[in-house]
Amino acid sequence: MKFTLKVWRQNNAQDAGRFETYSLSDVENDMSFLEMMDVLNQQLIKEKKDPVAFDHDCREGICGMCSMVINGHPHGHVKATTTCQLHMRSFKDGDTIVIEPWRAKAFPVIKDLAVDRSAFDNIIQAGGYVSVNTGSAPDANAVPVPQDLAEKAMDAAECIGCGACVAACKNSSAMLFLSAKVSHLALLPQGKPEHKKRVISMVKAHDEAGFGSCTNTGACEAYCPKGISITNIARLNREYLTAALASEEAV
Amino acid sequence: MTSIHQPQKMKLDAKIPAGPLEEKWSNYRSKGKLVSPANKRRLDVIVVGSGLAGAAAAATLGELGYNVKCFCFQDSPRRAHSIAAQGGINAAKNYQNDGDSIYRLFYDTIKGGDYRSREANVYRLAEASVQIIDQCVAQGVPFAREYGGLLANRSFGGVQVSRTFYARGQTGQQLLLGAYSALSRQIAAGSVKMYNRHEMLDVVVIDSKARGIIARNLVTGELERHGAHAVLLCTGGYGNVFFLSTNAMGSNVTAAWKAHRKGALFANPCFTQIHPTCIPVTSGYQSKLTLMSESLRNDGRVWVPKKKEDRLKPPHLIPEEDRDYYLERMYPAFGNLVPRDIASRAAKVVCDEGRGVVKSGYAVYLDFSDAIKRLGKATIAARYGNLFEMYQRITDDNPYETPMKIFPAVHYTMGGLWVDYDLMTNIPGLYALGEANFSDHGANRLGASALMQGLADGYFVIPVTIAQYLADEIRTPRIDTNHPAFKQAEDQVKGDLNKLLSIKGNKSVDDYHMALGKIMWDKCGMARNAQGLKQARKEIQALRKEFWENVYVPGTANEFNPELEKAGRLADYFELGELMVIDALTREESCGGHFREEYTEDGEAKRDDANFLFVSAWEFTGTGNDPVLHKEELVYENVKPSTRSYK
Amino acid sequence: MSNPIAANPYSLKWLGHFFGSSVGRKLIMSLTGLFLCLFLLVHMSGNLQLLKGDGGRAFNEYAYFMTHFAPIKIVSYVTYFLILLHAIDGIALALKNRQARPSKYAVNPTGATWASRNMTILGIVILLFLVVHLKNFWFAYKFGTMPMVTYDGKEYKDLYSIVKEAFSQWWYVAFYLISLVALCFHLLHGFQSAFRTLGLEHKKYTPIISIIGWVFSIGVILGFALQPVAMFLGL
Numbered sequence A: 001m002k003f004t005l006k007v008w009r010q011n012n013a014q015d016a017g018r019f020e021t022y023s024l025s026d027v028e029n030d031m032s033f034l035e036m037m038d039v040l041n042q043q044l045i046k047e048k049k050d051p052v053a054f055d056h057d058c059r060e061g062i063c064g065m066c067s068m069v070i071n072g073h074p075h076g077h078v079k080a081t082t083t084c085q086l087h088m089r090s091f092k093d094g095d096t097i098v099i100e101p102w103r104a105k106a107f108p109v110i111k112d113l114a115v116d117r118s119a120f121d122n123i124i125q126a127g128g129y130v131s132v133n134t135g136s137a138p139d140a141n142a143v144p145v146p147q148d149l150a151e152k153a154m155d156a157a158e159c160i161g162c163g164a165c166v167a168a169c170k171n172s173s174a175m176l177f178l179s180a181k182v183s184h185l186a187l188l189p190q191g192k193p194e195h196k197k198r199v200i201s202m203v204k205a206h207d208e209a210g211f212g213s214c215t216n217t218g219a220c221e222a223y224c225p226k227g228i229s230i231t232n233i234a235r236l237n238r239e240y241l242t243a244a245l246a247s248e249e250a251v
Numbered sequence B: 001m002t003s004i005h006q007p008q009k010m011k012l013d014a015k016i017p018a019g020p021l022e023e024k025w026s027n028y029r030s031k032g033k034l035v036s037p038a039n040k041r042r043l044d045v046i047v048v049g050s051g052l053a054g055a056a057a058a059a060t061l062g063e064l065g066y067n068v069k070c071f072c073f074q075d076s077p078r079r080a081h082s083i084a085a086q087g088g089i090n091a092a093k094n095y096q097n098d099g100d101s102i103y104r105l106f107y108d109t110i111k112g113g114d115y116r117s118r119e120a121n122v123y124r125l126a127e128a129s130v131q132i133i134d135q136c137v138a139q140g141v142p143f144a145r146e147y148g149g150l151l152a153n154r155s156f157g158g159v160q161v162s163r164t165f166y167a168r169g170q171t172g173q174q175l176l177l178g179a180y181s182a183l184s185r186q187i188a189a190g191s192v193k194m195y196n197r198h199e200m201l202d203v204v205v206i207d208s209k210a211r212g213i214i215a216r217n218l219v220t221g222e223l224e225r226h227g228a229h230a231v232l233l234c235t236g237g238y239g240n241v242f243f244l245s246t247n248a249m250g251s252n253v254t255a256a257w258k259a260h261r262k263g264a265l266f267a268n269p270c271f272t273q274i275h276p277t278c279i280p281v282t283s284g285y286q287s288k289l290t291l292m293s294e295s296l297r298n299d300g301r302v303w304v305p306k307k308k309e310d311r312l313k314p315p316h317l318i319p320e321e322d323r324d325y326y327l328e329r330m331y332p333a334f335g336n337l338v339p340r341d342i343a344s345r346a347a348k349v350v351c352d353e354g355r356g357v358v359k360s361g362y363a364v365y366l367d368f369s370d371a372i373k374r375l376g377k378a379t380i381a382a383r384y385g386n387l388f389e390m391y392q393r394i395t396d397d398n399p400y401e402t403p404m405k406i407f408p409a410v411h412y413t414m415g416g417l418w419v420d421y422d423l424m425t426n427i428p429g430l431y432a433l434g435e436a437n438f439s440d441h442g443a444n445r446l447g448a449s450a451l452m453q454g455l456a457d458g459y460f461v462i463p464v465t466i467a468q469y470l471a472d473e474i475r476t477p478r479i480d481t482n483h484p485a486f487k488q489a490e491d492q493v494k495g496d497l498n499k500l501l502s503i504k505g506n507k508s509v510d511d512y513h514m515a516l517g518k519i520m521w522d523k524c525g526m527a528r529n530a531q532g533l534k535q536a537r538k539e540i541q542a543l544r545k546e547f548w549e550n551v552y553v554p555g556t557a558n559e560f561n562p563e564l565e566k567a568g569r570l571a572d573y574f575e576l577g578e579l580m581v582i583d584a585l586t587r588e589e590s591c592g593g594h595f596r597e598e599y600t601e602d603g604e605a606k607r608d609d610a611n612f613l614f615v616s617a618w619e620f621t622g623t624g625n626d627p628v629l630h631k632e633e634l635v636y637e638n639v640k641p642s643t644r645s646y647k
Numbered sequence C: 001m002s003n004p005i006a007a008n009p010y011s012l013k014w015l016g017h018f019f020g021s022s023v024g025r026k027l028i029m030s031l032t033g034l035f036l037c038l039f040l041l042v043h044m045s046g047n048l049q050l051l052k053g054d055g056g057r058a059f060n061e062y063a064y065f066m067t068h069f070a071p072i073k074i075v076s077y078v079t080y081f082l083i084l085l086h087a088i089d090g091i092a093l094a095l096k097n098r099q100a101r102p103s104k105y106a107v108n109p110t111g112a113t114w115a116s117r118n119m120t121i122l123g124i125v126i127l128l129f130l131v132v133h134l135k136n137f138w139f140a141y142k143f144g145t146m147p148m149v150t151y152d153g154k155e156y157k158d159l160y161s162i163v164k165e166a167f168s169q170w171w172y173v174a175f176y177l178i179s180l181v182a183l184c185f186h187l188l189h190g191f192q193s194a195f196r197t198l199g200l201e202h203k204k205y206t207p208i209i210s211i212i213g214w215v216f217s218i219g220v221i222l223g224f225a226l227q228p229v230a231m232f233l234g235l
């Protein structure tokens, strides 16, 4: 297969950035998108040019590191797929492919397609945990958890923190990510004791990071590689409103 | 690159506590030294790595009040390679009432490891396993549950009880997110400072104690000095020395190797685990192999055609009587559930006979049609739906309709830095945890035991054992990073980076990595022999020489430069690869993941306890020089090593 | 952290924090939006009086009632306020959300309904419509010189004739209809979105809300459209 690639190149956060066009032949059907990018980089290195920087690690769709907007689709056009699990067989031979980084104020570009997602860590640090010290836990079967709750919590916990929801959202809102974490812990009895405080401080961290606010468009859900449901956002709102308005928890 | 190191005369002391096996750890805990809270605040600990081992250690040490700095090369601690573990985590909870116990888990692990691990460590691991599950559940890890709300278990290869806890096919992810959340809590509390996108490039040793590290900020390229009273390496395994493996792309040996160069012994480097159920290689461009969880073998049947001519025939056209369910045939007691090393080797045997089912000849079938008939598609989908989906996404084949094609791939490294019972290397103050140490799995790791070990090391072992060392360090002031040792280490790192950049040759890092991987896989992979290993050593040395003369690394050291990172890691893999080959050559027996073609009996591995009941701990003496072997004799007081039989 | 001496446990600061938060601001949008939905229903039923075929008597009496009955007057001022609040908060949020992406995509992600991505534009069209609408009818009724009619010896302002006059012009009807279409799309997303913002989502009830949302959005718009079209066609 042959492709024309229009790739976003940006030296660092201060640089304005621009597109550069490359043509690539010898792409195989079974290659993943990142393997195709490897081929491009090998070609650039052979030409003694600067290879394209992009984030990746597991290449199994689980670490959440890979992050490219491909022809306007975060992680590409195939549903419920990360960039690393996208295969070239889903493109047409001869296509032009436009490749951009996640674009959001809260995710500044480090170089080319690699962005800084520390804002997500900050949100988790604001309360995305259960305050339990090592060694102080009761027996694991002491508190039964209804299977459906455990399953729902697991549905939410599948979020890989990739940021595609932010990239897809016209408001650059991170509500899907945030709501997945809040839901995961709020659904489980273990997360209950701190659930009010948690949701209030996590929303605050979200807002302070410069993410936009959710207008329920659903683009996040459409592009989430792990199929995290927007229902979680409703749960987040419910959690937040009851914590902020119906409890004495500080806002 | 020259060594600054002179061979040592040393006696390896594993510092195993006295007393009966069951009481060693509890006695140790109740009688060991403690550090007072006020003193903990004044003690700095560096944790390199944020996988299960690192995140658990950093979080727990932070909770205890130590001043912790934690490093990872990814953009967030949550992305450490542990995230990719699928199948599950073992624990001797005996919730299924099927006769499990701490002793049985201990015994299975020792036996699974082919009697090349330390009894005391493994027993402690089995004891900690129970607490791990409690801890994880309390953190909110959403393990699978039964309708009644209690925890569910599955069985895993190599054992006969159901003791594996799991969270769909994403157990590692959920456990890591649990540890990451605990870590995040400590970061917020100020007890842990996190350094993302930082790569440790050297250990600093002062007066023969580990006192800090040199790390490179991967975004700016800046070299940083960090001092501490103790340094913990939780940097994972080195499977990527084979280029293609199931490990994440960034997994590396660099941290462990730099420690090795500074005098830490490297133990059993040749013990690599080749996992039987991975998606076969399809093209020369492949960058990564994908594991299909071992749990698939609970319901899938492994087979190849009996006749060579049938190998490329569509599988549904091969009648039952022409199929060879070779694992069931060869190992009737365990069938498809034999341990990994055995399953992998059997696959190699049938493929070497020319019965492999893809064009390259390197694949066997994993067939679910019987299970679907017996249990129904819905049950199979509930058990393996996401794995099937992943398989289909990658291969474009639907495993509900046609058997999966699988082949073994490099997956885990049992070898690693030598540590004593305290998890301390032979450099005082330098510890190794998780896959980075040589630890508890002997010559072969059982499924679902790595997660257990990483978390045991991080949550439950190190917080106790590190106090034994730090209790004597309370009078040591904060480490001064202006000490000449820091400057020397930093200069060395700077020199190496500049050297790599200045070669400006004609081949890329990946070109060399692929070539190294091929040597390792062909000659130090699933089966090894003396001739091949000797040949491999020569080839590696020649390739390494060429690498240092002809590699091309673009860009500069003062910027975000992934190619430079890769080059540095590969440079270390060249040295490690050579050591692996030497280790494999020296170990003239077959045990666990190490299969020497010369040492077999009826086609099965032949262990040699009379001559090889020891840990090989290697000392670095300079690149290309012969390393020095130190032996830690393994003493079995509770289990009698016997021939592993799964027949 | 909390300082027991300095912190006043009864401070009102939380209100600022709450309404400044992204969820709090959305709550404003949601509640005002739902209230305005109610208003639309009431307004629409009023409009339907125009179609009674009684020469406008019911309508003019209704208009009189709406502007002279004190509680209703209060409600209408509340309505004006909420319209403004909805519009201002909406625009402010949109501006803030735009800032969350300083560097724009060459190819924009879609993945969501057209309406949901264009709520601000739709809202602005509706706002423009409101300005024109209020100037023509409400402002004229309150402050302009109006023709008068007498029913049962009592004088009423003849709003009916003004309306009739307006809707005899095709461009006015067209403007009105276009705005209604915008309103329809605005409601199609807004109605359900409001419930999600309130956290009201449920496997069993959300499908019902979603049906009500559709019926409401289309019903209200048809209700509003019926009258100008009928008047224009002289039915």
Ligand SMILES: Cc1cc2nc3c(=O)[nH]c(=O)nc-3n(C[C@H](O)[C@H](O)[C@H](O)COP(=O)(O)OP(=O)(O)OC[C@H]3O[C@@H](n4cnc5c(N)ncnc54)[C@H](O)[C@@H]3O)c2cc1C
Binding pocket: B048, B049, B050, B051, B052, B053, B054, B071, B072, B073, B074, B077, B079, B080, B081, B082, B083, B084, B085, B086, B087, B088, B089, B090, B171, B172, B198, B199, B200, B201, B234, B235, B236, B237, B246, B247, B248, B251, B252, B254, B255, B291, B411, B412, B433, B434, B435, B436, B447, B448, B449, B450, B451, B452, B454
């Ligand atoms: C696909 C797959 C599936 C698996 N499934 C299972 C399973 O089901 N059950 C099971 O028990 N085991 C499983 N394993 C094995 C298990 O996942 C690993 O052995 C284990 O997670 C290793 O954890 P760790 O904490 O030691 O290291 P890792 O998770 O590898 O973490 C290494 C950390 O070190 C950091 N690091 C490395 N080098 C440097 C450096 N130079 N400078 C700074 N930071 C550095 C990294 O950033 C990372 O944070 C699986 C492995 C794979 C590959």
Ligand code: SF4
Binding pocket: A158, A159, A160, A161, A162, A163, A164, A165, A166, A176, A177, A180, A220, A223, A224, A225, A226, A227, A228
């Ligand atoms: S919610 Fe989905 S898109 Fe957003 S970070 Fe999580 S996995 Fe990625």
Ligand code: FES
Binding pocket: A055, A056, A057, A058, A059, A060, A061, A062, A063, A064, A065, A066, A082, A083, A084, A085
């Ligand atoms: S590289 Fe890990 S999710 Fe894509």
